[in-house]
Amino acid sequence: MTKKLSPLVALIGVPVVTGIISCFFFVTDPENAPGVVDFGKNFQSLGKMITGSSGIGSVAATGVMFIFSILFFGILTDAGTFRPIIRVILKIVGTNPIKIAIGTAILAMIVHLDGSGAVTFLICIPALLPLYDALKMKRTTLATIVALGAGTMNILPWGGPTIRAATALGFENVTEFFMPVLVPVIVGLVAVIGVAVILGIREKKRLGDSLVVGGQYVAPELTEEEKALERPKLFWVNVILILAAIACLLFSGFAPAVVFMVFYVIATLINYPVVKDSKARVDAHAKSCLMMCSVLFAAGCFTGIMKGTGMITAMANALVSIIPAGAAPFFPIIIGVIAMPASLLFDPDSFYYGVLPVLATTATGLGIAAESIGHAAILGQMTTGFPVSPLTAATFLLVGLSGVDLGEHQRKTIPWAWAVSIVMLIVAIITGGVKIGA
Secondary structure, three states, X not given: OOOOOOHHHXXXXXXXXXXXXXXXXXXOEOOOEOOOOOHHHHHHHHHHHXXXXXXXXXXXXXXXXXXXXXXXXXXXXXXXXXXXXXXXXHHHHOOOHHHHHHHHHHHHHHHHHHOOHHHXXXXXXXXXXXXXXXXXXXXXXXXXXXXXXHHHHOOOOOOHHHHHHHHHOOOOOHHHHHHHHHHHHHHHHHHHHHHHHHHHHHHHHXXXXXXXXXXXXXOOOOOHHHHHHOXXXXXXXXXXXXXXXXXXXXXXXXXXXXXXXXXXXXHHHHHOOOHHHHHHHHHHHHHHHHHHHHHHHHHHHHHHHHHHOOHHHHHHHHHHHHOOHHHHHHHHHHHHHHHOHHHHOOOHHHHHHHHHHHHHHHHHHOOOOHHHHHHHHHOOOOOOOHHHOOOOHHHHHHHHHHOOOHHHHHHHHHHHHHHHHHHHHHHHHHHOOOOOOO
């Protein structure tokens, strides 16, 4: 969190060093040789901890999903699939601040289907900012609504926090982990639209008679490269592809990695059948794939050593010992309430790969299902909280494109983001997605 080390160096270097140190202390074979510490054998076991089923082996399928989800949505974005949707939304909302606010929320939700905050902000803010300026609507309103829409959508199975949470808790199928909070997320999206209505009403009252009628959005000119990549005749085919992929993710029972691998192949054959063009699209998105997957595999190293050396169990036991017995049944609620503001303190890798396993093991010790802790966490931590966190580059991209101050953006957005998170938590408790009671 202090940015002294890159995530890769921290997630690999720190556990390896601490793992080597721990080789002097943990018992090699508790069953057959209790109390005996063999440094040589302990040191050799570190490799298996890193690559085994609790380490990199536990995140391999998720890494595949990361790669092919980025490629799938990247190809559809390059093909211009989302541009007509943007134009239709902007045509519908016109110059009514309430409709514009609702349209902003819906647009952010649709664009964030690819799970990338940076892409969402790069598409939504430049598209809507001229309209907000023309009508003299506050830029902070634009930033807040886009942040809420993107943040809530970030809970989807292919969103970074949900993938990290599922990985940390040992779920091979991310969709299986996500499904218990599907209804709370839908309610959360409705809540975001409700917030957009409230902010739109405020803007309409503030502007009053000064409201400019006839402000229009002017689409930015596409570069020659972007025009060459567009596939307007394949728009409906690509929309069907997106809907089919989402349906398969939610209801087919196939692992997300399989779904995105297959749909990537279909998308690239339909849109860029020439091998040269297909390879160029892979090259264009390779950086994002490499960055995401390298951190994921580094996290596998981190969790493998933490679990293999018994560190997580030891920390969890220490935490259990200081929690009052009366508070145990409400542990998931406590996690859910603090999840959103925790985004200001923990980056996603630190929280989901470092803190969540400890919390989950602690919950298990209290008689609470570990997945309930994970579900409570993803309803706020780096989901609704990521667009206000100074620990993510996407936040600075959002405020930079919007032309607003980070502090002002946080003051305007955090209360609403926290409220949406609490609404989802309440619904999750009612529907059983987050279970309370020991």
